[in-house]
Amino acid sequence: MPLQQSQAIILKSFKLSESDKIVVFFTRKLGKLRGVARGARLLKNPFGGGLEPFTYVNLIFFEKRPQELVHIDSCDIIRSYYNFQRDIATASLLAYLADLVDGFSQERDSNENIFRLLLAGLKGVESGVEPLIIARYFEIWLLKLNGLFPSLRSCSKCGRRFPRNARVIVHPGGGFLCPTCSRRLPQKGESLYPRAIRAISSILRRSLLDFKNGKELMEPEREIELLTTRLILSHLGKEIPSLVFFRQLFRQQ
Numbered sequence: 001m002p003l004q005q006s007q008a009i010i011l012k013s014f015k016l017s018e019s020d021k022i023v024v025f026f027t028r029k030l031g032k033l034r035g036v037a038r039g040a041r042l043l044k045n046p047f048g049g050g051l052e053p054f055t056y057v058n059l060i061f062f063e064k065r066p067q068e069l070v071h072i073d074s075c076d077i078i079r080s081y082y083n084f085q086r087d088i089a090t091a092s093l094l095a096y097l098a099d100l101v102d103g104f105s106q107e108r109d110s111n112e113n114i115f116r117l118l119l120a121g122l123k124g125v126e127s128g129v130e131p132l133i134i135a136r137y138f139e140i141w142l143l144k145l146n147g148l149f150p151s152l153r154s155c156s157k158c159g160r161r162f163p164r165n166a167r168v169i170v171h172p173g174g175g176f177l178c179p180t181c182s183r184r185l186p187q188k189g190e191s192l193y194p195r196a197i198r199a200i201s202s203i204l205r206r207s208l209l210d211f212k213n214g215k216e217l218m219e220p221e222r223e224i225e226l227l228t229t230r231l232i233l234s235h236l237g238k239e240i241p242s243l244v245f246f247r248q249l250f251r252q253q
């Protein structure tokens with residue numbers, strides 16, 4: 001296969017041998033990929049800081065056979081966000097975002113919107129958007145881009161439009177229900193109240209940087225977290241360890 005070139009964001013890396021690394025990265029063109037970086041652990045590392053997590057790079061790589069790891073040839077740094085990891089709160093947020101994208105993405109399943117979401121998350125951190133808001137914004141959009149965020153307009157059972165400023169009931173299997181349909185549930189479903197619904201609608205309409213002073217999102221943030229966590233858990237089938245750490249860090253404050 002000829003050389004490929006794409007913009008990419010490095011998600012994580014692992015030791016492969018004394019001198020080599022395996023790098024997981026999300027490309028603008030081809031989605032998530034894993035690659036071998038020969039010599040990346042040496043003192044004279046030919047990639048510089050370009051393969052550190054959360055670096056935004058122009059990457060050149062090639063693959064010998066499909067389904068195998070690609071071979072990273074070289075990279076040029078467009079912007080490094082690596083230093084953000086010096087702050088433990090930011091580091092735990094970024095680790096969580098990387099785990100989310102890794103968990104939701106199949107290799108070579110290209111999705112430029114997810115690439116752009118990752119970039120927006122990094123720019124949000126750079127601009128000082130509250131980490132909890134970045135996490136909720138990112139979760140909702142990642143679910144939405146994967147077709148997993150239910151419609152807030154109408155009941156997923158009967159299709160009737162929800163009235164304005166009404167609460168909706170969260171169906172345990174995903175979807176939102178009107179009060180009539182929810183009465184038929186074997187267990188009482190949890191409610192999502194208008195304040196949280198307005199905040200989610202706002203997230204789906206606006207860019208992350210609009211929430212730099214996002215007090216409107218902070219009030220229902222916990223309510224949104226319960227919803228997104230449930231949707232993520234039901235899709236992945238397991239909790240993401242880095243979320244547990246991120247949550248502990250923030251809920252203690």
Ligand SMILES: [Zn+2]
Binds near residue numbers: 160180181
């Ligand atoms: Zn209904």
